[in-house]
Each structure stands twice: as structure tokens, then as C-alpha cells.
Amino acid sequence: MNQSEKQNISKVAKNSLISGIGSIVNLTTMPLTSVITTRVLGAELFGIYSLVQSWGSLLSNLSSLGLNGTNLRFIPTYKGLGDWPKIKGSILWTLRVSFFISLALTVFVLIFPSQFCAIFVHRPDNISQETFEANVVRAFRFYAVSILMTSLYQVMMSSLNGLQEIKYKVLSNEIIGSAAKIISLVLFVFFGWDLYAALGSNLVQDAVILSVSLFFLLKVFPKLKDSSFKPVFEKKEMNKFAAALFTNSLLSKYTFQLDILFLGFFTTMREVGIYTVALRLQPLIYLPHYTISTIFGPLVAELYSAKKKDELKNLYQTVTKWSLSISLPICTTVLMFSTEILNIFGKDFSEGIMLLVVLSIGNLYHDFLGLAGNVIMMTGRIKVNLINSAIMAVVNVIQYYFLIKHYGIMGAAVGNAMSMVIINTIVMLEVKYFLGFVPFRKSLYKPALSILVSVVLVEILLSNYKLPWYQYTFILYVFALWALYVVGMFILKFDKYDRYIIKKIANRIPFLAKVLPKSYQQ
16 A cells, blocks of 8 residues: 555545534434424424425525536635635625525425425315414415525535535534524523424524635635735636536436425325334445545545546555445444334334335445445546436336335335445446446445444344333444454454545544554554
8 A cells, every 4th residue: 555545535534524523413313304304293393394404405405506516626726726806706606506596496385385385395185374374375475485505605615514524524614513403492492482493493503504604715715805805717617517417317317306205296295204213224224435435536536637546446445435334333233223223213103114214224335335436426427427317217217216106115215225236336337347347345245244243243232132111222222233243353353545544443442442453553
């Protein structure tokens, strides 16, 4: 492993650790806020909350027209060249476009919520128009301003990410933003606001993230507010890349979000609520992929432009193994203890066990092969992405329409998992075709073998001795599963790339440095 490879893996290790810390905080607060919300609202009101939030998220994401993703490609390139005027131009152009489009969408939903809901939201025959207006339409109007705030803070997030200031991105979103949400949620619930406690806490979170991320962006790039420092706009190049990226997102990323939107059109709010709880547990599984991909993407662009193909291959295979190694025990935990986990959210949601199983398998597959998408995008294969997106758009719309119309929430879960399998298989094969390598290493069998042995041992333990108050004490068996898995991984041994990452992480966590074998500290 040469010095350049060490530097690349060090970047992943360092920034993954920072992202991981933020994710741990987020994973601590997210289930807590979800449990509070579901237990206070119940399945039906939680369904309304989920549908409103999904539409708000979709519209805010659409507002940037792909420019946020463009920042992730252009800003690191400009930074490598030391071209700060172009960095300023990239940020300001994205901000302007996002502001005006999100403002227009916000005003539309504020003024015409009834018309919006009449088109996109299903009103059951047993629900009167007056009740529908009071519960659903009013919630859409209340939440409309989130479209504007979310769109703006996403510009700050993409800019910080492009500048590789991961610590400030994590601090703004995962830590301070999450804290603001849970504090405001508890306060609003105390006042008895129910549905509006959940929606209102989201608005507080949006406002806090926007303010804090703007503060940090100006801190790392003070010339952004310096009128004497003139920006250089490469609008043509940015818009060309953004148009392709937006089309790609419109056809693929956003069509993956159609499950809840189609459920809102075909099913009841209660069913939307049950499905959403199962869906909201999925970030636990794809967290490793998300955390690693935010750092991996810019590195792909950097290595590919420098024609360091072998280093790119090694990095791709290393991060794929780590993504799978971390997500595999998470997914196994969710599958083994699905009943106990869903019961935490309330009895209304225990019907979603099979939904949880199907969705989890699909997301595990995405964790395994999903980094191929970063490779295709960041090596500039825009047309390939467009073709992939067009294929998946057609597949998703057709399958969601028919599966949800005829099979309801189970159809949505199957459609979601099928989408993950199809697109990730296609993109992985494309990386093989264009670049000549795959994400697999021989050592990939090790996490699979380790988790298999761990599951068998925990099942034997459960069959012979189940602790009293199992609905609470099951967490001890979760700890046992993870402990066995980690021990198994060390017994099977890590390769040189794994050891290097472990060493880098251990150097930043004194406790790990003390307990790790000496061979991992050399």
C-alpha cells in the first residue's frame, strides 16, 4: 500500500469517524423522537404526519434542480485547484436557484392546499370533506414553509460537504439539529399539540439547521459574504451537469420515494403510518452506506481525474467491505428482533413485521452494492446514469402503481426491495464493464460467516434461556449478537486495508487503542 493510498484511506477513516459520531447521536435521538411521535399520535395521525413530511421533503429536494449534487462534484475540483472565486460562484448560483423555486412552491402550497390534496391525497369514503380539510389539508398548509427552509439548508450542507468540512455538516445536522427537534417535540407534546407537535418540531429543526449551517459555512469560507471578493460563475458547465443529475434524480432517486406518495393516493392514513414506521427503521441499515458514500464520492472524482485507477479499485473494494461489515449485523438485529422493535412504537404498528423484513433485505442489498452508483456518477458517465434512471423510473412507477393498488402496504415493501435489487445489480455490472473491476474481495466471506455463527449461538441461547421481561431485556441478546460478531471478525482476521482503517480510527479513540491487539496498532 503506497503513500497515496494511505492518504485516501485516511480521509475515509477520518471523515467516516466524524460522520459516524454524528450518526450515533442521530440514531440515538431519531428512534426516541419516532417512539414519542408514534405513541402520541397513533397510526392514523402518524400517517398524516408522514405523508405531509414526505411531500415537503420531495418538493424541497426538487427545488435545487440538481445543483446541490453538482456542488459535490465542482467544489472539490475547484478547491483542489485553489480557485475560490469559482467556489463562491458555485455556492451562490445554487442558493439563488433553490431560493426562488422553493419560495414559489411554498407559496403555492400555502395558498392552494385544498387543490393540492384533492389531486395527490386519497380521501376515504367514510371521511367527510370537512374532517379531511381539518386534519389533512390544514397540516399541509401548516408545514409548507418547511419546503423553503429545507431547500436552503441543503445548499449549506452540500457546500460544507463539497469543501470536505464534514465536522461542521455533522454538527449542524445530526447533533444540533437533532437536539433542537427532540427538545421542541417534548415541549410541544407537553402542551398537547399532537399532530402539530410533530410537524412543529420539524420546523424548529429546519430553522436551527439553516441558521447553524450558514454560520459554519461563513466561518470556513468568510469571503462568501465579502462583496469585494467577486464570484466566478460557470453556469453553463454547472447547469449542464445539474440538468443531467436532476433528470437522473427525478427518474431514479425521487421515484424511490413514490411508495409513500402512492400509498397516500390509494390507501388509508393508518396504513401509511404502519408502513412508514417500518420504512423509518431502514436508515439504521443503510447508515453505513450513507456515511461512507458522502466521503467516497469526492475521492472517486479526485482519483479518476488523476488517472489512479488501481487506487480507485482498492478504495472501492475496501469501502464496500466496510459498508457490508457494518450493515450486516444491523440488518440481522432488525430481522431477529423485529417483533420487539415494532412493539416499542405501539401496538398499532406490530402489523408491520413482514414489511420490515422485506424492506430490510432490500436495503442490505443496497448497502452491499450501492457504492457503484458513486463510481459511475463521479467518473462523469452522465448518459449512463440517465439510461439507468429512465429504466428505473418506468419500473418503479409501473410496479408501485400495480403493487400498491392491488396489495397495499405489502406491495409497497416488495416494490421498494425489488427496486434496490434491480438498480444496484445493473450499476455494479456497469462499473465492471467501464472500469474493469468489481467491489468484491475474497475476504467478503468473513462478515457473512461471522454473523451466521453469531446468529446460531444467540438462537441457541434464546431457545434455552429467555430472560424475564423479554420485551425489554431483548436488548441484552442484541449486545450478545454484536459482541459475538466482533469477536468473530477478529478471529477471521482483517486484511491490510482493514487494519489501516482500524488503526486510524483507534488513534482518535484512546479506549480502542488500549484494547486492540498490538498487531492492529503497528
